[in-house]
Amino acid sequence: MERADRFRDPGVRLWHFAKEILVRCPRCDGRALVAVHPEHRDGHAYAVGWLTAPHRLTCAGCSYVAEWTPRPWRTGAGDAYFAGRGVLVVPELGGPDDPYFGRPLWLRGACCGRVLWAYNLAHLELLEAYVRARLRERPESPGSQTLLERLPAWMKAAANRDEVLAAIGALRDLA
């Protein structure tokens, strides 16, 4: 077996890619960016710190800007983060819309009767390397399930490899 056919799960979680989320601009439908507000970018000891920090949507194409402010947690609102500034709701990552503004992701497309999506190019490239590999190796350090371990079965199925790679290739051209 060729070395290039082997791929070891680097152990990353979806939140690793959530710092830069490409979305469709609500005004011009072009590519916009959702990221932590520049004034709140640094000083977070844990990922949950910046995940719950104020976020901003910016569109380079039409100069549209929107702000997202953290929401106070209440019963049933999801995971809670006990921050110095109160108890906040941790935005739920996953799915083909961004977790802050609810905008459709820029990198999303139909595939195998489902929706294939990625937050950004690095995320897409990880999916591509994984799907392309003939031998997929588990991450070296155990822990909660990684992004790749949580992928739906249709993306992991060998029978879908060509279709999934084609869909990823089409999205790569957009990124």
Ligand SMILES: [Zn+2]
């Ligand atoms: Zn725009």
